[in-house]
Amino acid sequence: MTDVRPRIRLPRSASAGDSIVVKTLVNHDMESGQRRNSAGETIPRQIINRFTCEFAGVMVIDAYLEPAISANPYIEFEAVVPASGDFVFTWYDDNGDVYTATETFEVS
Amino acid sequence: MQHLKPVKTLALASACAALFAGAAFADPDLSAELVINDGELTLVTRAPSDDVITPNLPERYSGWLFRDAATREMEMDDFENPAMLAVEAGADLWTTVDGSAGQSCADCHGDATESMAGVRAHMPHLNANGVLWSMEDYINNCRTERMGAEAWRWSGDQMTSMTSYISMQSRGMPVDVQIDGDAAPYWEQGREMYYTRYGQLELSCANCHEDSTGLMIRADHLSQGQISGFPTYRLKNAGIVSIHNRFRGCIRDTRAESFAEGSDEFRALELYVASRGMGLSVEGVSVRP
Numbered sequence: 457m458t459d460v461r462p463r464i465r466l467p468r469s470a471s472a473g474d475s476i477v478v479k480t481l482v483n484h485d486m487e488s489g490q491r492r493n494s495a496g497e498t499i500p501r502q503i504i505n506r507f508t509c510e511f512a513g514v515m516v517i518d519a520y521l522e523p524a525i526s527a528n529p530y531i532e533f534e535a536v537v538p539a540s541g542d543f544v545f546t547w548y549d550d551n552g553d554v555y556t557a558t559e560t561f562e563v564s
Numbered sequence: 565m566q567h568l569k570p571v572k573t574l575a576l577a578s579a580c581a582a583l584f585a586g587a588a589f590a591d592p593d594l595s596a597e598l599v600i601n602d603g604e605l606t607l608v609t610r611a612p613s614d615d616v617i618t619p620n621l622p623e624r625y626s627g628w629l630f631r632d633a634a635t636r637e638m639e640m641d642d643f644e645n646p647a648m649l650a651v652e653a654g655a656d657l658w659t660t661v662d663g664s665a666g667q668s669c670a671d672c673h674g675d676a677t678e679s680m681a682g683v684r685a686h687m688p689h690l691n692a693n694g695v696l697w698s699m700e701d702y703i704n705n706c707r708t709e710r711m712g713a714e715a716w717r718w719s720g721d722q723m724t725s726m727t728s729y730i731s732m733q734s735r736g737m738p739v740d741v742q743i744d745g746d747a748a749p750y751w752e753q754g755r756e757m758y759y760t761r762y763g764q765l766e767l768s769c770a771n772c773h774e775d776s777t778g779l780m781i782r783a784d785h786l787s788q789g790q791i792s793g794f795p796t797y798r799l800k801n802a803g804i805v806s807i808h809n810r811f812r813g814c815i816r817d818t819r820a821e822s823f824a825e826g827s828d829e830f831r832a833l834e835l836y837v838a839s840r841g842m843g844l845s846v847e848g849v850s851v852r853p
Contacts, residue, residue, distance in 0.1 A: 459653070461649070461652065463643065465643045479643055479644070481643065481644075481646070481649075483649045526799075526802055527802035527803075528646050528649060528802065530644070530646075
């Protein structure tokens with residue numbers, strides 16, 4: 457995966473203590489390791505195996521992904537924002553690559 | 565829901581009615597509105613028919629109306645629409661220098677949001693020599709003749725990303741293809757193909773997409789086979805599908821030896837099928853199962 461681009465969407469505004477919906481999408485083939493190429497050889501597994509989100513240094517979600525998850529995994533969850541701070545999103549690739557994205561969220 | 569199809573036989577019509585009456589299907593939902601990004605844009609998914617191009621259709625329906633609610637919603641939000649990944653990749657390719665001339669698309673065509681607006685709505689289109697070309701032909705002609713670059717494969721990732729990006733610039737514009745004048749012979753050829761039965765199953769396009777609109781084909785509803793939504797992100801492919809790729813799949817499913825992507829036959833069929841959707845909005849990049 458040479459060109460992985462994480463996408464994040466947060467609500468425009470929320471008050472301190474509100475629960476907000478966080479949407480994330482990352483482009484990735486999620487090669488399951490079950491397929492074969494035209495020569496009959498197994499295509500090695502390469503998936504995003506773990507996804508985490510931290511807010512102001514506190515872990516919000518820590519998910520382990522499995523090979524049955526389809527390409528371009530979309531993960532949506534709710535998080536309580538006690539104050540303004542940074543969301544840090546991290547995707548872990550089977551090949552050792554780590555993709556991160558940071559979004560600052562201001563409470564009103 | 566009998567108005568979904570031109571009623572040819574009573575048996576079929578009642579089967580259709582029973583199907584819709586009996587089950588709690590939320591699809592097809594002809595009253596659904598295709599609103600993009602919470603009101604940014606509303607796309608036309610129902611357009612009036614006419615006696616020349618679609619005498620057998622009561623009305624023209626976007627394939628979007630025939631999908632289940634979850635799939636419909638994916639197309640209503642650019643964040644949730646996975647095809648936008650291809651659009652972003654296409655935007656990068658637009659400004660990427662390639663080939664011996666050292667040029668990118670943007671060097672000649674500038675800002676795609678202006679120069680490419682409306683292009684998709686008029687495709688396929690006669691080139692300067694009066695030959696019918698699809699968007700892929702125009703792109704590859706630019707690449708080989710002007711940029712000195714290699715042609716892209718018809719359904720390769722780069723080509724589908726570029727067609728997605730260019731198509732997005734026409735989102736919301738009505739499909740409006742030329743079918744008269746020098747385009748008329750191509751259109752006639754396409755119509756001939758549409759009503760020709762192919763394959764061991766002896767099915768024409770019309771058998772499914774005109775006679776049987778709204779009925780089930782395996783686990784899904786048959787649409788009118790409109791191509792106003794292409795390029796399409798197909799969930800089963802987890803990727804962008806071109807118009808010709810879809811044609812090939814349909815003809816293959818009739819157990820026929822299919823035409824090739826980029827063949828003259830498929831260009832003609834593309835023009836005819838595009839004309840059947842005149843008045844519907846170009847959806848830019850749609851989402852289908």
